[in-house]
Amino acid sequence: MALGQNHTTVTRFILLGLTDQAHQKPLLFALFLLVYLVTLVGNLGLIDLIRTSAPLHTPMYFLLSVLSVLDVCNSSSFTPRLLVSLLATDRSISFSGCAVQMALLNIFGTEECLLLSVMAYDRFVAICRPLLYHTIMSKHLCVRLVLATCAVVTLNSVLQTGNVFILPYCGPNIIDHYMCDIPPLLHLACSDTATANVILLVLSASVTLPTISVIVVSYAYILGTICRMRSLQAQSKAFSTCASHLTAVSLFYGSVFLVYVQPDPQRASAYNKILSVFYTIVIPMLNPLVYSLRNKDVKAAVQARGLRLHTRGMCQKGLW
Template identity: 50%
Template sequence: LSVMTARGNGTAMTHFILLGLTNRMDLQGVLFGLFLLIYTMTLIGNLGMMALIRSDPHLHTPMYFFLSTLAFIDVCYSSVVTPRLLVDFFIVDKSISYIGCMAQMAFFLLHGTAECLLLATMAYDRFVAICHPFLYQTLMSRETCVQLVAVAYTLSMANSAVQTSNVFRLPFCGPNYINHYFCDIPPLLQLSTGDTQMASIVVFLVSAVVVLSSFLLTLTSYTLIVSAICHIPSATGRHKAFSTCASHLAVVTIFYGTVIFMYIRPGSGQASNRDKMVSVFYAIIIPLLNPIIYTLRNRDFQRALGKALRRAKSQCSKQRQKAAPT
């Protein structure tokens, strides 16, 4: 039973209970192992990418600066949701405090919005690199890159504050079971005992402004990029340019597609079991895919990784030689 406290003429919740990803007991162990593997690989991939970019001077360029920032966001983004999901597979008490639920939503929206805006920024970076190569160093200076990331985080904090306060100003005086594995907007709107029509409109409008504006900027950038690539006379040059952008476009398609489905489609304020499956893609899978997609066919990363492995191997050999008896 929920623990409640008096507030005015009614009662208000002090905590919620997460129903989790599934209630099938036979799947708990399998899903725990799967998501633990995904989370571990997410941390290794993104933290490794950040370390590699930081350690190799050849990767100190605008594109890799944005990739390093994306890796940081993915670590934070995934860590807001996945550890709690893993714990809930094996505990009976899946309750989360009112303040804890609010904090989880706020941080999830913060990093989710930052990822959305950063993907658009990265599309603009590729547009400048391909369509205006001679102005690239001027237009995408270090100061400009830092400012773009700062603006993305500022807008993300504003969106997080607006969306979180929009949801938690509503009354929650009835059942406290959240049909989800984390505190997301649609299941909480469904749980509120007040009139959620205006709150749903705010969610739709704010999400549409943030997501669709980022998506349109990305789409415009890639339209101009494709047009510029088609005018490259060399087939090798066209292939290299398309290869550079293909990985980014794959991530963008998955991320924006699932986010638009969750927050901007008609009836997005109503939670369902299908929504939980969709949210796995943008909350858990995308942070894993980013380092894989961006590094798998990237020759700069392959060279930097090869250098790092050779350096580590050389250091291990020296340590063994020092430790060997004379």
């Protein structure tokens, strides 16, 4: 029996989107199109910069390039459909399409959680075990960690999505959201969702608690190590290497917790939609900016790239 087909009569869901005000839609379309383009340019540019700049061939920047790939995939999974929904009159999505969208949301959200914890461990090794950094954080280990997180998020997504779509849906079929998220879908199920909510809580906790623990413990050791440093310059350098990651962690976990950790999410649907836009669409745009603006290595690589392009252009003009 297919997922959700036991006594399910709903074949399509209606996504209400962000607004029903016609005069707001062109402005929102232009805004989100700009955000999407900046996301693509920023993340793809950062990936190319890390790939072509030898000084950036380190574990930290390898993990950062993986984060950029994740951000491109995340934004590309939700932003184009949001843009279409702002212009189209038909805002329906098929039952299977809704399941796929939820699976992608689970995959990208969980992967970012796990990747941020791996990056916290990388900073722990770099600051607390600097002499062993390249031995511990080898390329082989980094690749294995990324592959392991991919396996975990795939399993988690299958379980989370199956937990929602195995329930019967017999109407209504209107989702007050711009995407198929778990809380609004459970609200539409025409059976008791107590067990599904418990499973959701257990699966979510099995991912978030270990990842948050790794981040907290890593930074506890990092803070202790920094406090023992006698040089203010060394302390400043250590803090600067962690500042970008801490900013990314705060942005992501802050918005996610505000959406999902609420006594009654249905009473704050408009508020949740805005926060969901933030962590699925805006954060992928901000991540490359957060990791570049105050990063001396990235700035130096950008300047070196600009100098090479300028020199190449001058040479070509000279040949003419």
